[in-house]
Amino acid sequence: MDASVLIIGSGTFGISTAYHLAKRGYTFITCIDKHPCPSLDSAAFDLNKIIRTEYDEPLYAELAIEALEAWRDPMWKDIFHETGWIVTTCGEPAAAQHLRRSYENLKRQGHADSIDFVGGKDQITRYVPQITAARGLDNWKGLWNRQAGWAHAKNALAKLGSEAEQLGVRFISGAGGTMTGLVRESNRITGVKVKSGAVLTASRYILATGAASPAILPELSPQLWSKCWTLAHIQLTKEEVEQFKGMPVVDNHELGFFFEPDPDSGWIKICNAFPGYQWRKGEYAHDGKVEKYSVPRYASDHPEDGIPEEAVQAINRFIDAVVPQFSGRPLLGARICWCTDTPDQHWLIGPHPNYPGGELLLATGDSGHGFKFLPTIGKYIADAFEGRETGLRKEWQWSERKWHRDPTRPGDVVKDLGDVGIDSDGSKLYNACHC
Numbered sequence: 001m002d003a004s005v006l007i008i009g010s011g012t013f014g015i016s017t018a019y020h021l022a023k024r025g026y027t028f029i030t031c032i033d034k035h036p037c038p039s040l041d042s043a044a045f046d047l048n049k050i051i052r053t054e055y056d057e058p059l060y061a062e063l064a065i066e067a068l069e070a071w072r073d074p075m076w077k078d079i080f081h082e083t084g085w086i087v088t089t090c091g092e093p094a095a096a097q098h099l100r101r102s103y104e105n106l107k108r109q110g111h112a113d114s115i116d117f118v119g120g121k122d123q124i125t126r127y128v129p130q131i132t133a134a135r136g137l138d139n140w141k142g143l144w145n146r147q148a149g150w151a152h153a154k155n156a157l158a159k160l161g162s163e164a165e166q167l168g169v170r171f172i173s174g175a176g177g178t179m180t181g182l183v184r185e186s187n188r189i190t191g192v193k194v195k196s197g198a199v200l201t202a203s204r205y206i207l208a209t210g211a212a213s214p215a216i217l218p219e220l221s222p223q224l225w226s227k228c229w230t231l232a233h234i235q236l237t238k239e240e241v242e243q244f245k246g247m248p249v250v251d252n253h254e255l256g257f258f259f260e261p262d263p264d265s266g267w268i269k270i271c272n273a274f275p276g277y278q279w280r281k282g283e284y285a286h287d288g289k290v291e292k293y294s295v296p297r298y299a300s301d302h303p304e305d306g307i308p309e310e311a312v313q314a315i316n317r318f319i320d321a322v323v324p325q326f327s328g329r330p331l332l333g334a335r336i337c338w339c340t341d342t343p344d345q346h347w348l349i350g351p352h353p354n355y356p357g358g359e360l361l362l363a364t365g366d367s368g369h370g371f372k373f374l375p376t377i378g379k380y381i382a383d384a385f386e387g388r389e390t391g392l393r394k395e396w397q398w399s400e401r402k403w404h405r406d407p408t409r410p411g412d413v414v415k416d417l418g419d420v421g422i423d424s425d426g427s428k429l430y431n432a433c434h435c
Helices: 012-023 058-071 093-108 121-127 153-166 210-216 238-244 309-322 371-385
Strands: 004-008 028-032 049-051 085-089 115-119 141-145 149-151 170-172 179-185 188-194 204-207 225-235 249-252 256-258 267-272 282-286 289-293 332-341 348-351 360-364
Touching (some): 012 153, 012 360, 049 058, 049 371, 058 093, 058 371, 085 121, 210 225, 210 282, 225 309, 267 309, 309 332, 348 371, 360 371
Antiparallel strands (some): 085 141, 115 141, 225 332, 249 256, 256 267, 282 289, 348 360
16 A cells, blocks of 8 residues: 555554554555664563453453454464463452453453452462462452463564564654654644654654653643553572462552563562552643643653652562562562553544544553553554544544543552652662663
8 A cells, every 4th residue: 555654653552553554555654763663661661461351341351352362373472471360359349340340241252261259368379379378368359360361561562563574664763763743734744853853754644652642742631641650570599480480460459460480580570559650740731721741751761760669668568468488589670661541541542633634643542451452452543544433433532531540550649750759850769770
């Protein structure tokens, strides 16, 4: 196909879209990013991410089942690990209701046979004997699903990016790939400015910039709320790696989650559970007023940053409670991971309403649950690009959505990074990036 396409962003949405458009025969596809593919700033530039199908929203349960089947393709051998997972709560009503609704959705899809309800130490350690020493398991209730697991996220991005490149997609990074703004003529886009001073032009443009989206286009700030979460790792011995090999993902609503160890590094990744942080340094001027909003503070721009001390304590509480045999070990590679939420956790995929010609397609708003759809999300963005109903779902369109709490995250207070150790004078965060 002769139409030229410029995709801004080489993370989950951008790479998957480039791949699927190339598979459909588009031959002039360029994907730009500040960093080489896969982007260092992508939330998926990570050791591992959960692959699961539990959703209280029927649409995503259906899409997650489709994505899980795609992960089973031999293409993802040694990247996707179907270990199963246990997801629990200590009694938070919203979390318990979320699990019940998720089960009903999977039951309607014919995928409930793989699920077992669990509660208490005996039932939980039946599936995860590695956490027999955990404290408080008798208070955990939830479900086990063998049709779940995790993927090596960074390797998955690199794999699909390489496949896209072999299909003819061109990737540009550095100053020549760093978007600084749009070139407009009246209500039409005629190009994308980049840091080098050049202007890149195409027939159509796709904005797939994740958490950076409202920073790049401030008018997106009422639609998107960029937040970050914290993670760290601990080092295991060879014997411990063998002991925890093949372990299901363990997720507790109140404490956090962790994975089996990476066989190469021997690291186990641990994430604490909380509603995220923001960094309200963005400003959106409109209707005679200026509103502040959250923008990413990426580790690539601030390598001195680690994670707040309170996050260190939360991760250590997880270790003390779930794997106390590892208590006291140094936290390694501690860092912040940025995503961007929509008000209702539905993605933002559709034409930008300010440009009636349809030359700018928005593909963002991952809401912290985008990566698991890496093999398939580009298909739906490509559908939206081509004007098909399967990509232009009403749930994904730009609209006046109402903000509501995500039941998969505990708490409802999103602190600012400036209140937990970062200010204009620099970082005061715990840095454990012993890489």
